[in-house]
Amino acid sequence: MFNKEDLKRQLAEMNLFPWDTVFVSADDIKGDIEGGTETVLDALNEYFSDGLLVFPTHTYATVNADHYIYDPETEPPCTGSAAYLFLKREGVYRSLHPTYSVAASGRNAAEYVKSDDAAETPCPKDGCIGRLVREHAKILCIGCGLKGSSFIRGIEEWACVPDRLSPDYLPVKIKMPDGTYADRNIKRFYSTAGDVSENYGKIEEPLLAKGIARKGVFAESECLIIDAERCTAFTLKLLQAEPSLFSSAGAVPDEFYAVKKSIKISTSLLSCNAARFEDEVASVSHSDYIHIDVMDGHFVPNITFGIPIADAVHKITDVPLDVHLMVSNPSVFIEPFAKAGAEFISVHYEVDEDISKLITLMESLHVRPVIALKPKTPVEVVFPYLDRLSAVLIMTVEPGFGGQSLKEECLDKARKLRSELRRRALRVDIEADGGITASNIGLVSSSGVTLAVMGTSVFREKDRNAFIDRCKG
Numbered sequence: 001m002f003n004k005e006d007l008k009r010q011l012a013e014m015n016l017f018p019w020d021t022v023f024v025s026a027d028d029i030k031g032d033i034e035g036g037t038e039t040v041l042d043a044l045n046e047y048f049s050d051g052l053l054v055f056p057t058h059t060y061a062t063v064n065a066d067h068y069i070y071d072p073e074t075e076p077p078c079t080g081s082a083a084y085l086f087l088k089r090e091g092v093y094r095s096l097h098p099t100y101s102v103a104a105s106g107r108n109a110a111e112y113v114k115s116d117d118a119a120e121t122p123c124p125k126d127g128c129i130g131r132l133v134r135e136h137a138k139i140l141c142i143g144c145g146l147k148g149s150s151f152i153r154g155i156e157e158w159a160c161v162p163d164r165l166s167p168d169y170l171p172v173k174i175k176m177p178d179g180t181y182a183d184r185n186i187k188r189f190y191s192t193a194g195d196v197s198e199n200y201g202k203i204e205e206p207l208l209a210k211g212i213a214r215k216g217v218f219a220e221s222e223c224l225i226i227d228a229e230r231c232t233a234f235t236l237k238l239l240q241a242e243p244s245l246f247s248s249a250g251a252v253p254d255e256f257y258a259v260k261k262s263i264k265i266s267t268s269l270l271s272c273n274a275a276r277f278e279d280e281v282a283s284v285s286h287s288d289y290i291h292i293d294v295m296d297g298h299f300v301p302n303i304t305f306g307i308p309i310a311d312a313v314h315k316i317t318d319v320p321l322d323v324h325l326m327v328s329n330p331s332v333f334i335e336p337f338a339k340a341g342a343e344f345i346s347v348h349y350e351v352d353e354d355i356s357k358l359i360t361l362m363e364s365l366h367v368r369p370v371i372a373l374k375p376k377t378p379v380e381v382v383f384p385y386l387d388r389l390s391a392v393l394i395m396t397v398e399p400g401f402g403g404q405s406l407k408e409e410c411l412d413k414a415r416k417l418r419s420e421l422r423r424r425a426l427r428v429d430i431e432a433d434g435g436i437t438a439s440n441i442g443l444v445s446s447s448g449v450t451l452a453v454m455g456t457s458v459f460r461e462k463d464r465n466a467f468i469d470r471c472k473g
């Protein structure tokens with residue numbers, strides 16, 4: 001059972017902020033919520049206390065040639081029960097677009113909805129939908145994805161995609177706040193290809209791959225959180241290349257959005273088949289590095305490889321070794337691993353040893369020094385050492401085991417580190433370790449990571465080298 005506070009916590013976990021402008025589509029929210037949809041709305045209202053909350057409240061399905069009066073007070077939206085109940089709330093304003101209205105509450109809501117007063121179909125860039133881009137809004141889809149999204153419809157219209165408007169004008173009457181009726185002639189959203197908005201969901205995957213969208217959870221529903229500005233720029237580019245992109249349902253061709261990932265891959269041997277060690281190492285020869293996870297059963301609750309293994313791997317491959325020391329006393333092990341052929345050695349910041357001395361030791365042994373950070377350690381702790389480091393290793397899972405899922409929130413550390421490195425004009429690799437797969441490597445790379453450790457996802461492939469090549473982009 002979820003209560004209001006649980007839902008507010010989930011909004012915070014999605015990295016949404018109280019001052020955000022959010023365009024919410026919600027459909028069929030899963031999970032048992034105490035108080036139902038009203039609690040959902042209370043949670044959204046309270047959480048975005050300094051922000052602007054916007055819901056689509058279309059009347060496209062009901063306002064037509066037979067029913068040509070749009071009364072914003074009474075016309076029910078065809079966008080689900082959350083939008084319906086939202087409209088009935090105090091302090092909610094609805095715009096006057098006869099078929100594609102929105103409702104808003106919060107910061108400057110009354111002024112915001114006025115942007116639609118003269119809005120048309122196609123919707124202008126300064127209408128309510130267009131303003132979401134200027135406001136740097138986040139598009140929050142709860143349990144529904146982008147299928148049918150009026151935000152994407154707006155982008156199609158700004159791109160002037162042919163075959164998106166009815167050939168004829170529809171005369172409508174809009175009931176104005178003073179009770180009078182305003183006459184308007186509008187074109188309707190229409191395509192000879194049928195309901196093209198059904199196909200809008202096809203850009204979800206490219207948006208996720210580019211890091212423009214991310215996933216979250218609200219109650220038990222999967223959510224998408226999309227950056228309105230970047231989504232618009234990207235979709236306009238896609239539509240420029242292929243104006244009929246949404247006229248059919250097929251996937252967006254890869255070449256339309258290939259992410260140029262200049263990312264290096266360090267393959268972790270943790271999940272290889274130890275009984276066939278030599279073959280397993282040979283099968284990942286396209287890796288930029290081979291990552292050896294050394295665990296002592298004390299710093300982490302697991303035991304893995306030691307010095308003889310590093311030495312053996314070094315003898316059977318030309319790929320340089322990236323040794324990740326998850327041990328409590330790295331000062332004891334740096335020299336033997338250096339002698340075993342390590343190119344990089346990572347030591348954890350969280351150990352009870354003097355970090356500066358550990359770096360000096362690595363420098364004296366001509367090993368490239370790396371500091372590793374557990375998920376909860378803030379990235380700022382490495383800033384004083386950056387000019388002496390070859391890389392910073394950001395753990396994207398709790399260290400100890402392979403095969404866990406990537407904690408997306410850890411990527412914020414990569415973003416922060418990237419801007420610090422840029423500011424100081426330093427060249428230091430940003431290494432991420434744990435839960436990286438082919439489907440999230442785009443997101444990882446767009447967060448600023450330059451070196452990705454991959455274990456499970458490489459070794460479950462048949463042709464590992466082909467997979468590594470694909471991941472490098």
Ligand code: DX5
Pocket residue numbers: 268270271291293324397398399400401402403404433434435436453454455456457
């Ligand atoms: C976890 C290790 C990782 C791990 C990565 O403590 O540091 O290197 O093996 O493997 P996957 O890709 O399986 O998460």
Ligand code: ZN
Pocket residue numbers: 268291292293324433453
């Ligand atoms: Zn590791």
